[in-house]
Amino acid sequence: MVQVKQILLKDNIQAREPNKDDFIQNTVEVNESNIPDDKVLVRLVDVSVDPYLRGRMSLGKSYIEPFKPNEPILSGCVAKIEKVGKNVTNFAAGDYVAAMLPWQEKAVVSVGKDWVKVDPKMAPLPSFLSLLGMTGLTAFHGLMEIGEPKAGETLVVSAGSGAVGSVVGQIGKILGLRVVGIAGSEDKIKFMVNELKFDAGINYKSPHYKEELAAACPKGVDVYFENVGGEVSDAVWPLLNFKARIPLCGVISAYNKSADIGPRLQIPLLKTSSKMQGFIVFNYADKNPQAIKQLSQWLKEGKIKDKHTVNQGFDKIVPSFLSLFNSNHLGKMVIEISKD
């Protein structure tokens, strides 16, 4: 028996910002010596926190079931398999996997259908949560399948310095588009322009935000990759070109609100014959192998950067998650739980 920490959701969180009191940290016992035949013992190595988890903390119909009170929260993690039950044949002790796992240092769990064995020689382990994992695939599929990017067009991406946006913009540059990133601090703007090589970075907190965005898009906007919503995006609609495409990936400005009121979208979409389409990465799971191949190649060739903000230790999971709504982190937020 070993004592390990776990984090539970205290209760479903309705229209407000979450805080540390919404989570319960427990200690539970894990029986390491007697693994049931069809289960495995995993140890968390890296934990990913993402804004979409906020949605699962609310109640209500969505593309994915809400977390339940007093049950563990799950997120994308890299874990090491320490032991396997007799009937488990597709994984072995010593393997690393990228999987949806509970926030618990060690756990005895069933193998999920969507677990992916990852090779630590191919890329640093946190990359399997970012560029080669959920956020990189989200960026790739959303841009390619819905955004239909064409060289010479203008791509605007909100939260352009974040885990998804930073990849969207870099793919846009590789494909020959003009890329304009939107973010909320000067550090993020510098990161987008200097490190990621976006053509422009616009601070939505500027008093002249609308004018600056318009000036950065002299030929209008052909693709708007939506991560934010609210007033940040309202400034984009008047700039849409004919037949613009809007992959709708996230709406972080609305996750903590009970109602999201603003200009309705029908008129700008109608006037320009534009398309807005919501998606989740799982919709395109059949195309993951090609996407990972392409992203790995760009990473190897130095054409794309995989930026992480890494915090250390299990106790940083909740604060890292909470900071997503107000933080100045760059790229993908990862919490390193254990190292070999």
Next chain:
Amino acid sequence: MVQVKQILLKDNIQAREPNKDDFIQNTVEVNESNIPDDKVLVRLVDVSVDPYLRGRMSLGKSYIEPFKPNEPILSGCVAKIEKVGKNVTNFAAGDYVAAMLPWQEKAVVSVGKDWVKVDPKMAPLPSFLSLLGMTGLTAFHGLMEIGEPKAGETLVVSAGSGAVGSVVGQIGKILGLRVVGIAGSEDKIKFMVNELKFDAGINYKSPHYKEELAAACPKGVDVYFENVGGEVSDAVWPLLNFKARIPLCGVISAYNKSADIGPRLQIPLLKTSSKMQGFIVFNYADKNPQAIKQLSQWLKEGKIKDKHTVNQGFDKIVPSFLSLFNSNHLGKMVIEISKD
């Protein structure tokens, strides 16, 4: 020389309902005896009025240029060609055409590239403005190209008793969908259910509109054909199924407003991986021949009804147009100007 009536736009109309003082009725002289070599003399037979014309009366960037002050208003018309200039070879005196023409009883005009010769033996002339013309093609292309209807799914159409909506719903029935029409009067509801054979008709003026709409869509909404916008449509968003499609054809509730404020659309589209796409019928012009063939066949087989509300006389053009925003007309509004 002959004296004929014409109607001009007095000035661009900003955010308000148009009224009769926005239009100037003139008398102009037309030289019937001396047609320039590359022009034709046309006589209006039927004039179409449609809500989208309101958009062209405003200023501002859109998919089509605004009408100019003191210039004639154009709309879809059926006209008879009375004389042709020497160099006109594709039309002859006596031909009927469906064309965008000025509101002027007779006119000497150039032949447009998009003029279509119509055969009065094939269908009644007003049908070339409705089912076999712009509104029928709008319904067909929007539903087929963006709505991607599948048998067994639920299709909701707003303004379901109107020129476009009545065709959308009937095509939905032919294809085996459950069809729910939304409209604003009991006469329109009866028309949709009894004459067009929709499965249900919902009155958005009912105090229990939201509940009634939800009850009419027990399996949720797979396709929402959007003609109206505003609160009428806000009631549809909570009913969207996973991967719903929303062809965005018109927003009549917003045409007379300076701002259209309400719940933003990102959250419902994101939660359901749904798509909203604006369009105009011209985007699919290359597919008109097949569409007209299919619609004519359904008309001949009695599977689809082409309902007109016909007003008589040139002086009814403006009142008919104005009534679109408040009227109780059914199907396509047509003004009959002259008969043979």
